[in-house]
Amino acid sequence: xxxxxxxxxxxxxxxxxxxxxxxxxxxxxxxxxxxxxxxxxxxxxxxxxxxxxxxxxxxxxxxxxxxxxxxxxxxxxxxxxxxxxxxxxxxxxxxxxxxxxxxxxxxxxxxxxxxxxxxxxxx
Amino acid sequence: xxxxxxxxxxxxxxxxxxxxxxxxxxxxxxxxxxxxxxxxxxxxxxxxxxxxxxxxxxxxxxxxxxxxxxxxxxxxxxxxxxxxxxxxxxxxxxxxxxxxxxxxxxxxxxxxxxxxxxxxxxxxxxxxxxxxxxxxxxxxxxxxxxxxxxxxxxxxxxxxxxxxxxxxxxxxxxxxxxxxxxxxxxx
Numbered sequence: 340x341x342x343x344x345x346x347x348x349x350x351x352x353x354x355x356x357x358x359x360x361x362x363x364x365x366x367x368x369x370x371x372x373x374x375x376x377x378x379x380x381x382x383x384x385x386x387x388x389x390x391x392x393x394x395x396x397x398x399x400x401x402x403x404x405x406x407x408x409x410x411x412x413x414x415x416x417x418x419x420x421x422x423x424x425x426x427x428x429x430x431x432x433x434x435x436x437x438x439x440x441x442x443x444x445x446x447x448x449x450x451x452x453x454x455x456x457x458x459x460x461x462x
Numbered sequence: 463x464x465x466x467x468x469x470x471x472x473x474x475x476x477x478x479x480x481x482x483x484x485x486x487x488x489x490x491x492x493x494x495x496x497x498x499x500x501x502x503x504x505x506x507x508x509x510x511x512x513x514x515x516x517x518x519x520x521x522x523x524x525x526x527x528x529x530x531x532x533x534x535x536x537x538x539x540x541x542x543x544x545x546x547x548x549x550x551x552x553x554x555x556x557x558x559x560x561x562x563x564x565x566x567x568x569x570x571x572x573x574x575x576x577x578x579x580x581x582x583x584x585x586x587x588x589x590x591x592x593x594x595x596x597x598x599x600x601x602x603x604x605x606x607x608x609x610x611x612x613x614x615x616x617x618x619x620x621x622x623x624x625x626x627x628x629x630x631x632x633x634x635x636x637x638x639x640x641x642x643x644x645x646x647x648x649x
Contacts, residue, residue: 348638353610356584356592357504363514367500368493374518375488375525 414453468494470537477528484528491537492521498612499545505607506549507556508572508592510581516552520545535621542622550600572596594644598637605630606637 468490476487499520504513523544524531531540573589576582584592595603604623608614609630616627623630 348610348641353613354584354588355501355611356582356588357501357508357510358581358583359500359510360581364497364500367496368489371492371496371518371521372489375522 415456473537477531488525488528491524491541495538495541496521499541501612502542502608503545503549505595505611506603507552508576508582509579512552516545516548520548523548538618539621539624543624546604546623553600590645590648591641594641595637597644598640602633602637602640605633606641609634 473487473490476483479487496517500513500517503516503520504510507513507516520541524541531537570578571593573593576584576589576592582589595606598606601623605619608619608622609616614622616630619625619630620627625633
């Protein structure tokens with residue numbers, strides 16, 4: 340079958356008929372690396388890590404903890420100061436239905452901790 | 463695909479390390495794959511300048527998307543996919559402007575373009591062979607070039623294209639038949 344053909348790829352062999360400019364492959368890696376964007380420049384700004392940059396995350400963490408601490412303190416302070424009036428109100432709440440109280444608790448910003456704290460102190 | 467003295471496992475580790483290691487690992491990747499990728503692209507787009515541009519873009523894409531490559535496949539597979547995508551995008555943009563076989567309104571055919579290309583040293587038959595390859599669908603061209611000119615094994619092509627060896631063999635066989643028909647018809 341093949342003998343009938345005037346052209347056969349296997350017989351020709353696969354010579355590559357293309358060439359490249361002189362020295363192209365020798366400099367290719369260098370040229371490609373030189374053309375790469377950003378990542379490199381990001382790195383060069385990161386190389387100079389100052390003491391401030393190293394301490395910064397710890398300072399921020401400490402500030403956040405201090406903030407949380409004072410918030411809790413303030414919340415505890417406010418709720419203990421309101422204890423007297425809360426106790427007085429405890430009697431009044433009996434006139435409200437459980438559903439009303441549930442929906443009130445759901446929509447208000449009182450968390451479980453504050454609620455339990457208030458209840459414990461009310462008794 | 464010659465991959466002597468190229469430790470892929472170490473390269474993959476280095477890509478996850480600090481940025482100096484990343485850079486060095488990427489340089490090793492470029493050194494190892496740039497030439498074979500260049501030829502793969504060149505056989506598809508034919509012109510050296512276009513092949514060079516697409517190769518640069520391939521590595522820029524690989525570099526900027528390094529984070530998305532988590533070593534789920536081999537580096538060669540990943541690079542070949544980017545290179546093939548870049549090449550096909552380029553060819554799709556170019557397609558309407560280049561007549562595949564004949565001159566139309568002064569537009570040069572592929573064979574005539576190659577004749578005036580300083581980086582093509584083939585004879586008339588080799589120019590015609592390139593013109594014949596250009597008539598194949600993209601996937602068949604890819605497979606044909608990888609097998610015929612780049613002498614890759616079916617297993618390697620399979621990894622690069624994500625196609626089964628059986629399907630690749632069929633693709634290559636069809637491509638060879640079409641090219642031989644092209645020549646037999648033009649004689």
